[in-house]
Amino acid sequence: MLDVRNIAFAYGRKSVLRDVSFSVSPGEVVGVVGLNGAGKTTLLKILATLSMPDSGSVLFDSSDVFSRSLRYRRQVGYLAETPPLYDDMTVKEFLEYRSKLKGESPKRVRRRVSEAMEVCKILSYARYSIKGLSAGLRRRVALADALMLRPRILLLDDFLSGLDLTFRERSSSILSEAAAFSATIVTGHEIADLAGCVTRFLVLKDGVVASSIPVKGLSVQETCALVKKAMEGGLK
């Protein structure tokens, strides 16, 4: 469904991604991990069409996402690393605004917003001003925004960062529910927590996908050990 082929990207002379290739099928939850500066956020920005790769291509349903980016973006839910929100709005206003902007019909907006708030457990904060929310709650609002229209591609950057323990436990079921209708790519450093959510890990190292580690059949400790080994370069 989502096919990433030989992506390369550089900030000026500094090459971040050299040759990244992988595929994600519907129902799959892929965890992209790597050391700081490995290019996780850059990769997700490319997949969200926020940055154009220097070379390579990204195919969605066999068509290039950059040449038909508008159609592709309709299918994408994106959670940024540090999600910015409009501080002057309430949670509900923000989600309604985002829902409308994404093209949802006015009749369905309220239902979609309620569903997303229910999923992210922020219904009780609906009338709160975003300005007064904690970092974790802000992240949950941004997650609700990403999940809202049931996107077919879900890109969650640094997914678990800033979330409390209760919500982290719930995140597994959120991703499982999302996987029913989308191909999901999450990034983060909380490998143990992510291990419970993803179907496989992609380890980014030196601008390439160093390893692809399926989680199925492995315990959390084994997964963590494998991922750590891959990040240190000891696993091919």
Next chain:
Amino acid sequence: MSASFITMQRTAIRLFRSVQATLSVTAILAASAALFSYNLLSAEGTASSLVELWASSVAVFLPLLAAFLGMDVWSEERRTGMIDVLLSTSVRERSLAIGKFLGVFLTLTFALIVSCAVTGATLLYYAPQSFSEVRIFSLASAFAALLIQGAFWCAAVTAISAFFTHAAASFCTSAILLAALPRALWLSLMAFSPSGRVVYGNFPLDSHVEDFASGVFSVGATLAFLVLTVLSLFVASKKIASLRYRGRKAVSFRAMTALELSLAVVCAVLTALLAMRLDSVLELPLSPKNALSPRMRQIIADSDDTVIVTAFLSRRDSRFRTTARQLRALKRLADPLGGMSVELRYVDPKWDIGPAAKLVGKGAREGSVVLESGRRCVSIDLTEGVGERDMVSAMRRLVKPPQRKDVCWVAGHGELRTDVYGSWGMSDIARELAREGYRNVTVDLSASPIPADCAMMVVAGAKDDYSRAELGKINEYLKSGGRLLVMMGRPGQGGVSSLLPSWGVRPVAKPLTGAKTLSGSDVVVSLFADHPISSALSGSRIVLESPLAFDTAAVVESGAGSARIEFTPLASVGGDAVAVAVERGADAGGDLAIRPTRIVVVGDGAFVSNGALAVRSCANRDFLLNVVAYLSGTDAIGASGVEPHVLITGFDRHSRFEFTLVHVLGIPLLFFACCSLVVFVRRRGK
């Protein structure tokens, strides 16, 4: 709902909720109100319109308001990173740019409506009589001009904001590029080419608003602004799209964008130039029905000549439009009067070579309005525009050939002189008299006698006393049916003041002040007696500075013998005569055919000086022309030549102060308090 509409909604709501936007709108409201109040007070008694004054006051601050409102539409999104969230949504960059622009534009429109409503309401309360001249079409047209300009400012600010991550930097750049730079460039150009100011008129952006306010709807200017607006939005959307390109592809994208932008700029400039070049103008019927001065109406009604009025200038001349418009109005308004028949012609010196050669043969120059009736031909130079007075004077010369009469201006005692062109000179009124057919002669009584063919004498603001011999000459001249006009400022100080009591004119040492003028020293006189000089000026106003009052109960006991003396207070303020006329007929039982002596005394030595005439559009000039006509015995006495629609607010000093205070401070602060309260209550509710 489209993405543009949703973005517009979001931008506008954010601005309406922000204290910063409220503060900026309040500041602009106060600043434009201050400028309007100043302009209104300065325009008292001139032919300015309220709509024009309001529109030009607001137009000055429009770029600044747009810069305030739009400074963070993109820069804030870029600073917080929200731009990534927006760009990851399935929305085109141009939709976002249009939405942002519309949001800012909507807020700016709201600010304009508030300014208009506030100004209207304040004026309606403090100066309701001035409101009678306001026409809804004129207001709508001026509003349209402001909106057209405002659209461009908003689009430009939206584009500029996309280049910055800091709102302050965006604001400074917008303010410099949109508000300061155009005016600075224009002033620099005019400094290098002062003649350009005559040809091109005022600052084009101001002229645009004034033209629209007076009903000249320029399609070219409108199209040019729209093209520039679209170009600005194109720049904004391209800049936003370029944010996706951060790596090596950014170089090729930027090169491509630069090429596209260059082509767009070339297309926009060519379209704007073409629009300006092929400018078609729609004239809205905004002119008042009776836009001719009473004097002009009198001349047209009294004559049955056919007058051919020719605009002798190129159609591409910037003055052509206003001149042609004025002439069309003249014809439209002259026809129903039933007297003079007016025919209009347009001669372009470059295309209508035959008629142009004929006009040149008659002494007319390119860039003039030529009036012809029979063999007579009068030309008005357009260098300083063609005003109502010029047309009145030219029409009068055309239909009533001048009767050469000498007006002798006495000199040598500190009088205002006809050959001085400064504020304290009389050159303007002397030129006016010359146009009316009089000959101005300067007389020094100490060295020469009064000329035998002197039709009348003028003593204008003498400072030094006349010698006995000089007074004797004047007295003898008067006794033999002479005519004298005295303009005197202070009682008993210089001039012929010692002579006047014997002719029944007694100045009173009573200071007169005007409650309706800023300084109080200017006194507005609107009460005229039923006298040949002043009866036609009924409804007009003359303005005198610290005028001298005259004893209206004057009784002539000496020096006049048994002659019949008629004493008439021509103009009065609160029961005090400030201008008087004295006529002494023949002695009882004497020859009735003897020319009667006539003296007119005006209690202001400089009421028709160049400075006084330049400052106000009042009937001083017409009053003097009537005085001269009366004294010299010509039949040129007429009504006021002042434009009929003069702005009169009726303010006295107290109401003026109150109006300024309320308009500049009170209402903007109230507006700010209300908006802040709404924002505060809303924030408390969350």
